[in-house]
Amino acid sequence: MLLAVEGLHAHYGKSHILHGVSLTVDRGEVVCLLGRNGVGKSTTLKAIMGLVRPTGGSVTFQGVPIAGEPPHRIARRGIGYVPEERRIFPTITVRENLLMGMQPGAARNGWTLERVYEFFPRLRERERQRAGTLSGGEQQMLTIARTLMGNPELLLVDEPTEGLAPMIVEQVERILGEVHRAGAAILLVEQAMETALALAHRGYVMSKGQIVFAGTLAELQADEAVRKQYLEV
Numbered sequence: 001m002l003l004a005v006e007g008l009h010a011h012y013g014k015s016h017i018l019h020g021v022s023l024t025v026d027r028g029e030v031v032c033l034l035g036r037n038g039v040g041k042s043t044t045l046k047a048i049m050g051l052v053r054p055t056g057g058s059v060t061f062q063g064v065p066i067a068g069e070p071p072h073r074i075a076r077r078g079i080g081y082v083p084e085e086r087r088i089f090p091t092i093t094v095r096e097n098l099l100m101g102m103q104p105g106a107a108r109n110g111w112t113l114e115r116v117y118e119f120f121p122r123l124r125e126r127e128r129q130r131a132g133t134l135s136g137g138e139q140q141m142l143t144i145a146r147t148l149m150g151n152p153e154l155l156l157v158d159e160p161t162e163g164l165a166p167m168i169v170e171q172v173e174r175i176l177g178e179v180h181r182a183g184a185a186i187l188l189v190e191q192a193m194e195t196a197l198a199l200a201h202r203g204y205v206m207s208k209g210q211i212v213f214a215g216t217l218a219e220l221q222a223d224e225a226v227r228k229q230y231l232e233v
Helices: 041-049 071-077 094-100 113-119 121-125 136-148 166-181 193-199 217-222 224-230
Strands: 003-012 015-025 030-034 054-061 079-082 154-158 185-190 202-207 210-216
Touching (some): 003 041, 015 030, 015 041, 015 185, 015 210, 041 054, 041 079, 041 185, 121 136, 136 166, 166 185, 210 217, 217 224
Parallel strands (some): 030 202, 154 185
Antiparallel strands (some): 003 054, 202 210
16 A cells, blocks of 8 residues: 555644545555545645645555655655646746756656656657746646656646646546556546546545545446535536
8 A cells, every 4th residue: 555544634724624534545556536626635635745734634655654744755755746726837947847846866766857758748849938838738747747757656636637628638638647657656636527537446535525435436437326416516
C-alpha cells in the first residue's frame, strides 16, 4: 500500500469539512475520488498534501505517518500535487516553470526536462514563451509536467479537465494514462464519470465530507442508486 488515509477530519475555521474520510491507494493504481462540488474532495487532497492541517485521523505514505507535515516535506517524500487552479508562474517561461518543479536529486529517478518534453511536445514548442500566455489546456499540461519534474511516486490531481474543451479533455486523459503507465500512482479528483472510467481502477464517492461508496468503477456503474443520489445532476 502506497497511501493510507484513515478517519481523516479537517476544518476551515469553525466549519467541519471532512468527517472521518478513509481511503487507500496501492502502488501502480489510479484511484478516483468522485462527487458533486463542495463535498470535500479538494479538501481531502489538500489535507493529504499538508495544505490543510488535519484535525483528526491519520495519513500514512509508504508506511510513514505524514499528517501535519508541511507541504514541502511531503513533496520530498514523493507526493506531487496538481491543483485545480493550476498555479503556474505566469511571468516566467515554460522552461523556467518546469525547472521550478525540480526536487534535489530528483533526476536520478527518471523525470528529466528532456523526458518531460517527450511527453509534452507542445511544451517543448513553447519553452521560451511566458507561461501566462498559454491556452488553458497548455497551462494544465504545464502544471502536470512541472509536478512530474519532482519525480513523485504518487500524483494528487484535482479536477484536471475542469473548464477544458472536449478535445483537450481527451489529451489530458491520454497524458495521465501515459504518466500512470510510466510508473506513478494517481489519486484523481473528478466530477465526470467518463474521465474516471477512462483512467481509474477503483473509485470512492464523497458526500458532505464523508465517503459514501467504495469499489470498482464497474460496481459504481452498476449501482444506479448511488449515481443518482450522489453524482448525477
